[in-house]
Amino acid sequence: MFMPDQRWTLRDTVVMAVLGVVYGALYVGFVPVWGLLSGIIGPFALDLIYGVWFMASITAAYIIRKPGVAFTTEVLAALAEMPWGVAGAGALIGGVMQGFACEIPFALTRWRRYNTAVLIASGMTASVFTMVHNWFLFGYNEFPVGMLMAMWAVRLLSGALIAGIGGKAVADGLAATGALRSFPLGRERVRQQAGRA
């Protein structure tokens, strides 16, 4: 099977950084949303919208399709968040864990498959890992098990829909603009259109 070069080019890393910075701004923007929603529906608010915070990984991996892209983009997003002053060391640890989790499903396909199912699996893996992170950081251990399970279910759904489907939708929208022509996703689109014509 034809295997494209898996090393990152400088173009890859700058695009990862741009995605990280733009998503970092979105992540910071969603902190007050989380706060306000928490005031209304309690800690469930976080689980409901948590998928937003995994989107950078999934969009970047789906576009660039190389090992380590999901992990690194999430870490870059966490770093880009820091100068805004709402995200500190806690968010950095969170970003490292989210990125690591998002990378796992891609790694399991040996970075060969980037279909919707793998992207959804990536978002859901992050939902699993972040629960461990929040367990320690926010003291979820004191909640009754039934409630934790409900929170986890909501978060898994959020990871699948917002991060998996949403992160893919952003990348597909970008591909439609033609800006990704030099990336695997953009090339795939060009091939598909050529096939149709």
Add this chain to the structure above:
Amino acid sequence: MWNQISPAARLIANLAAMFAVVMVNDPYTPTMFLVVSIALTVWTGVLQGRRLVRLLPFGFFAFAMFWMNAAWANVNDAVVVATLGPLQFTDQGIVLGLALALRILAVGMLTIVFLSTMDPTEMVLSLVQQFRFPPRLAYSLMAALRFVPTLETEMQLIRAAHRIRGTGAEGRLAWGRRLYRYAIPLLAGGIRRAERVAIAMEARGFAPQHPRTYMRKLPWRTSDTWFIVASLVVIGAIFAVSAHMNWLSWAWFGGREF
């Protein structure tokens, strides 16, 4: 004061304080962390309304954690002390909820104290020079961070373009579709610029395999070491006071005593 301490040292101190505050589940210890960090913001002149607004989301979340723990926390031999509709607040639940709420506020406040005056460029340079963060990623990030002001200008352009065409999202999830409609051209512009920047960097001889020299050096200074030592001493002192007053309760080693 903050300008003299490298971002790496601040991050380490932030990390240490955060780990410390997560280790306990009594309300007193996080309160002390909160008081000390507020005192530190006042003392160093970081305290501004604009910065304190950032604590609001943590405040809401803390409040939610408080009442939900007060009503539903796993506690033994709890006594119901108050009811509100279907909610029954227990004495132990309230203490626990208070402890977790204060923990979240302390985590938020510690972030504001240590990181709110951090310069993005210095942060990236510090990561490379102190933590051996890969230069290729670091300079990519620095280039991308330089886009932020342009992104704001572009946002206004996109808004104007949308207005001229009369596009507006209505109905369910309108805000989500509006966000998407802004995000796509913003990101597309960013990616196009990223490609040009990458070519420009390579044209100027940026290559990760060459040995690096730095125009701006951010060496690790003795003041950084002292800053971390001082932070650890303060953390230790808070724990010592808490233990001495018999307030301290460990969160993870079965040490809860109510």
